[in-house]
Amino acid sequence: MRPKxxxxxxxxxxxxxxxxxxxxxxxxVRVAPYVVELLRSAGITVEExxxxxxxxxxxxxxxxxxxxxxxxxxxxxxAVHYGGDDVHFDPGSSCLNILDCDTQLPRPAQSADxxxxxxxxEMLPQFAAxxxxxxxxxxxxxxxxxxxxxxxxxxxxxPVVTGAFSASSLHTLLELVAIESGGxxxxxxxxxxxxxxxxxxxxxxxxxxxxxxxxxxxxxVPAEIVSMPLSGATAPVTLAGSIVQHAAECISGIxxxxxxxxxxxxxxxGAPAIFDMRTGRTPMGAIETAMLDVGCAEVGxxxxxxxxxxxxxxxxxxxxxxxxxxxxxxxxLGALAGINMISGAGMLDFxxxxxxxxxxxxxEAIASAKRLIEGIAPRGxxxxxxxxxxxxxxxxxxxxxxxxxxxxxxxxxxxxxxDRGLSIPDAGAPNILDRARQRIEELLSAYQRPVLAPDRETxxxxxxxxxxxxxxxxxxPEILRPSAHV
Amino acid sequence: MLxxxxxxxxxxxxxxxxxRALGLAQEAVATGMSLLEAINNGFVxxxxxxxxxxxxxxxxxxxxxxxxxxxxxxxxxxxxxxKRLGSERPMAGVVLLGTTKGDIHEIGKILVGTLLxxxxxxxxxxxxxxxxxxxASKARELxxxxxxxxxxxxxxxxxxxxxxxxxxxxxLRSQVKVMVGGAPVTRRWAEEIGADGYAxxxxxxxxxxxxxxxxxxxxxxxxxx
Numbered sequence: 001m002r003p004k005x006x007x008x009x010x011x012x013x014x015x016x017x018x019x020x021x022x023x024x025x026x027x028x029v030r031v032a033p034y035v036v037e038l039l040r041s042a043g044i045t046v047e048e049x050x051x052x053x054x055x056x057x058x059x060x061x062x063x064x065x066x067x068x069x070x071x072x073x074x075x076x077x078x079a080v081h082y083g084g085d086d087v088h089f090d091p092g093s094s095c096l097n098i099l100d101c102d103t104q105l106p107r108p109a110q111s112a113d114x115x116x117x118x119x120x121x122e123m124l125p126q127f128a129a130x131x132x133x134x135x136x137x138x139x140x141x142x143x144x145x146x147x148x149x150x151x152x153x154x155x156x157x158x159p160v161v162t163g164a165f166s167a168s169s170l171h172t173l174l175e176l177v178a179i180e181s182g183g184x185x186x187x188x189x190x191x192x193x194x195x196x197x198x199x200x201x202x203x204x205x206x207x208x209x210x211x212x213x214x215x216x217x218x219x220x221v222p223a224e225i226v227s228m229p230l231s232g233a234t235a236p237v238t239l240a241g242s243i244v245q246h247a248a249e250c251i252s253g254i255x256x257x258x259x260x261x262x263x264x265x266x267x268x269x270g271a272p273a274i275f276d277m278r279t280g281r282t283p284m285g286a287i288e289t290a291m292l293d294v295g296c297a298e299v300g301x302x303x304x305x306x307x308x309x310x311x312x313x314x315x316x317x318x319x320x321x322x323x324x325x326x327x328x329x330x331x332x333l334g335a336l337a338g339i340n341m342i343s344g345a346g347m348l349d350f351x352x353x354x355x356x357x358x359x360x361x362x363x364e365a366i367a368s369a370k371r372l373i374e375g376i377a378p379r380g381x382x383x384x385x386x387x388x389x390x391x392x393x394x395x396x397x398x399x400x401x402x403x404x405x406x407x408x409x410x411x412x413x414x415x416x417x418x419d420r421g422l423s424i425p426d427a428g429a430p431n432i433l434d435r436a437r438q439r440i441e442e443l444l445s446a447y448q449r450p451v452l453a454p455d456r457e458t459x460x461x462x463x464x465x466x467x468x469x470x471x472x473x474x475x476x477p478e479i480l481r482p483s484a485h486v
Numbered sequence: 487m488l489x490x491x492x493x494x495x496x497x498x499x500x501x502x503x504x505x506r507a508l509g510l511a512q513e514a515v516a517t518g519m520s521l522l523e524a525i526n527n528g529f530v531x532x533x534x535x536x537x538x539x540x541x542x543x544x545x546x547x548x549x550x551x552x553x554x555x556x557x558x559x560x561x562x563x564x565x566x567x568x569k570r571l572g573s574e575r576p577m578a579g580v581v582l583l584g585t586t587k588g589d590i591h592e593i594g595k596i597l598v599g600t601l602l603x604x605x606x607x608x609x610x611x612x613x614x615x616x617x618x619x620x621x622a623s624k625a626r627e628l629x630x631x632x633x634x635x636x637x638x639x640x641x642x643x644x645x646x647x648x649x650x651x652x653x654x655x656x657x658l659r660s661q662v663k664v665m666v667g668g669a670p671v672t673r674r675w676a677e678e679i680g681a682d683g684y685a686x687x688x689x690x691x692x693x694x695x696x697x698x699x700x701x702x703x704x705x706x707x708x709x710x711x
Contacts, residue, residue: 094640096640096675097674106674108678137678165644198641200588200589200590200639204590206588208588228639230638232547232548233591233593233638234591234638275547275669277546277547277548278540278543278546278547279687280547280593280594280669280687281669282669282670350669350670351640351670352640352670352672
């Protein structure tokens with residue numbers, strides 16, 4: 001039996017959906033001029049920038065969403081299954097700062113940090129996908145948006161969870177992924193990337209978000225809605241009320257998306273959080289935030305849609321017990337909830353900072369969470385009696401062939417990041433940060449850049465140089481030269 | 487024994503009771519009480535208490551919002567009356583507030599505006615979703631001393647930098663101090679984008695605004711030739 005964690009019963013989900021459908025009709029949803037004609041042509045009233053979406057129209061849009069789809073790796077293998085209760089993880093995205101590996105103090109993230117993180121994530125099987133994890137502060141802002149994606153594509157063959165910072169840059173990002181995939185059609189057939197799109201709470205599809213939704217649908221590249229109700233600030237204070245708002249934002253976004261291209265892949269996702277009434281901060285590690293994530297995903301699942309959430313992030317400013325307690329708890333809850341893609345690993349300090357050390361520790365929490373959802377399986381025709389028949393009351397189970405045959409399936413073996421007493425040092429035990437650092441070095445020394453066909457490599461570089469030139473930049477940062485070693 | 491009117495005023499703010507604060511302000515006008523004293527000894531100390539209790543974690547943001555509402559109700563009566571009598575409070579500085587482009591949230595900004603007003607600043611609130619150019623043009627029009635830019639989302643806080651760039655383009659950067667705040671904003675971010683200060687909450691925004699005004703008052707240092 002697959003263990004499962006739920007927070008909402010059927011009547012409550014029905015009430016949530018009923019109120020969400022009410023909200024999208026009245027007061028309605030703010031939309032950008034870019035989608036007004038699209039909505040009106042479907043019979044939806046749009047007055048003064050507010051769309052009033054009737055429930056039957058929204059329900060039709062929900063019905064045309066594919067219940068499942070895959071993201072593919074560079075070799076064309078299905079690597080992420082969005083749908084059902086499959087669970088995948090990727091590192092948190094678009095972070096401005098990194099916790100310096102030597103000083104453990106936050107500083108603006110650089111290209112080399114992103115590359116290092118991508119290389120580590122590439123080596124960790126717990127991460128089914130990469131993310132454009134950081135904003136590179138050492139490159140001009142004009143190219144920062146697509147440059148992150150270029151680095152990820154350069155150093156990884158895993159699928160990528162990404163997103164554009166503006167309406168116009170989306171097309172540059174799409175073009176980059178298309179080059180790497182072998183063309184627009186190849187990208188459409190075997191999508192390598194999924195693009196996050198964030199409505200502004202409450203109930204506002206801004207110019208940028210509206211345009212991204214339509215353009216992604218028409219490009220046939222998966223979109224992932226990241227609705228961000230902040231309970232008590234930009235959303236009702238109650239968790240149930242915030243889940244209603246999340247549902248309303250997702251349903252209205254899906255309506256726009258499916259009107260642009262029925263059947264285009266889209267994910268019911270989000271980064272909801274409570275709003276701390278003492279500080280005005282939005283704690284990602286709060287248990288109520290995890291409850292919101294689980295509740296929101298449950299509503300999406302009830303509609304038969306692929307799901308996403310932002311979890312495995314802690315709020316401490318250091319990689320410490322608080323940060324890891326919060327991250328570990330939410331990893332477990334997200335996995336038990338069967339959320340298809342869980343973003344956020346590696347992040348701390350209210351999503352303001354990334355840490356590669358935390359990423360490798362989070363990978364251990366994720367591995368444990370994945371073991372948990374495998375559940376307790378009856379293996380063999382007898383659970384215990386046959387083994388007792390062999391060993392009697394002597395209890396010498398270590399010698400049994402069943403023990404040798406089954407222990408690997410029963411027990412998960414963490415890496416050296418987790419102290420299980422594997423090595424006992426002479427003087428003092430290394431703390432978890434030291435163990436994480438050591439693990440990072442091991443992973444980096446084993447990393448090899450995945451092969452990219454030379455013609456595509458050249459095309460990527462040419463494209464990047466052309467785009468850079470448009471922004472007044474000559475050449476490319478050294479990190480992107482084919483011979484560069486980081 | 488009649489209750490001290492100043493302590494009633496103070497308490498109306500602490501309790502977050504706009505109707506009571508409004509009534510007390512109207513009563514002060516009707517009875518000919520010194521309105522400057524009503525503000526300085528009654529309502530402002532109430533707001534000060536609220537700020538202190540908030541800093542100690544004894545009051546919460548919804549309480550503070552209610553107190554700000556009460557303060558606004560009282561000031562809406564007292565300030566026009568003071569103006570009519572020609573005895574306006576000494577002005578601490580002109581502050582232009584707004585939420586950055588793409589962001590429609592204003593809780594923090596409202597609190598900051600209320601507290602700044604309570605402490606003698608003349609506050610002009612540009613509202614939400616304000617582009618950098620609008621900050622710059624309004625700053626020129628009002629001859630603003632300080633611009634306060636708020637952002638609630640990580641996706642919109644980047645636009646705080648745009649406000650500074652707009653001021654630079656307009657040639658106003660040296661005349662206007664910029665302070666930034668909002669849930670995702672940090673001191674480090676403020677330094678990174680070249681803001682003059684960061685305030686983590688409404689009370690510290692008042693202290694920061696005063697500090698920035700002191701900096702403005704200092705004679706400017708010119709580079710040696």
